[in-house]
Amino acid sequence: MELTYLHTFLEVAKSGSFTQTAEKLGYAQSSVTTQIQKLEESYGAVLFERFGRRMKLTHAGEVLLGYARDIIRLHGESKEAVSAQHGGSLAIGTIETLAAFFLPPHLQAYQRAYPEMNVMLQPGNEPAIIEAVRTGELDLGIILDPPFADPDFHTVAVREEPLVIVMHPDHLLAGIAEVAVSDLAGESLILTEDGCTYRAMLLGALKEAAVGCKLSYEFGNLEAIKQCVVYGLGVALLPEIVVREDVRLGKLAARPFAHPACKFYTQIIYAKKKWVSKPFRHFLEQVGGSAMAG
Template identity: 25%
Template sequence: MIDKTTQPALQRLRLNLRQLEVFLATARGGSTRAAADRVARSQSAASTALAELEAALGCELFDRIGRRLQLNENGRALLPRAQAIVDQAFEAQDLFLGEHAATLRVGASFTIGEYLLPGLVSRWTQLHPRSLIQLRIGNTSEVLDAVAAMDVDIGFVEGSQTHPDLVMQSWGHDEIVVIAAPGHALAQQCATPQQLSQATWVVREHGSGTRQVTDEWLLGHLEQVRIGFELGSNEAIKRVVAASDGLGCLSRHAVEQSIADGHLIELATHLPKARRKLAIVLHREKKLGRGASDFLAHCRAAAAF
């Protein structure tokens, strides 16, 4: 029996989880067709759900630009609240499936995603066998965009880039080092700024946290920086440097194994050390669930860098 005192509240509730799920999928995919694929519904069902949601709210949530749907001011205001509601619904559902059963979506920049997080994720899943973590790796700009769009729950980045919708929390430090092939002409000496100014450099792409620090470091201490290659991954840079007379700038975490194996050397220079901060990135309006909060505590406790 329903208590009559609850009836007015029930009558005011015009939204449902299906509509919010379609709204979130449309915001990420840019169309109801893409949303339908994400939520395993027909396009007509997705379009109907979105239309019902807009009718219930009494406003449009997207600007229609050709066939593409782009969030307008109303949609941007709803986005974090809709995501929180859907996340909480999944948490409620997972209460009966076991600890941390919900999928945790994590975004990480290349250095962190390839060299720091794998061990942390492995230990986490050993402690929580039912936990599932989706790790999405990109450059720092891409990770910030993913957290801002709520495509991931948590981000890990290096560098000092910011975003108005995000909160950056300190997580540790990292050091950038100069690398070269073992047979490089400068390998047996401490390279001067003049010698480094004449060298050819192999660097990461713009938008990378490593590239941001590299530019600030080198341009602040050298007369010129002659860039020969811009590459989109740390592994590609290591391979090119090992096979050429180019010099590279990468995180110590990214090169320590290659140096230990003798494939690369850390080049001694007269430059001051280049240190940078590592950060955890969260959306200002997103409330973390238990699984995300516990995983962050695990990462913070294990950080020794």
């Protein structure tokens, strides 16, 4: 049974007229008649009887009147309560880089707007995050990738993230404006863990150009990578946001990596089948900013 029929029933009970009800609600009179008939069929009772020009509630109609008012009231309260809902949880998957150097101010602002929301941050690499969002284990993922496209996902490109070759300030590469693939010949590389998308891009570029390097160290921790570079153990490819403060303090030097495949973006991904609640929408708009508006 539709709530519309109960709304119509209440209006007829109030006005005592199918004609006036139709005019007020913008229906044809035949539509009002049909809705009341369907209610009577549903309840198995006559709800109105005619007295002169007015429709009067039968005993069955009087009984239904109280319930109809309660149903309409509770429906209105439920809509209000759900639409104003600020609680719940939000499960976010992201990589260490973005968890440490991009998300904190956004999470702080979100907590202020929705203090009752429980935000769970799950670290991982891009393939694992994408799969967890696909299966519904995560509400959304924030990845650092080339432009991501999948028919099952909505994607919001937040911003481009420059990648840089990081070296000790006294390293020879610190004396050039940007680093090409050929400039890395013979260098000791300090790599991020397997599954990192920009690591795969770097290794692919080196292989394509047949440039030989020494793969010296591999870490899943950004601070470990930076400390090895500080101690002159090699060079590394990292997002610029990771080393910005270290460069400012003179601990590291960083130069852009000049390669056509070096186009990486911070992107929000979520399943197209995902229900977007108000708190979820607020997070998307806050982090996505102008990208969501577009």
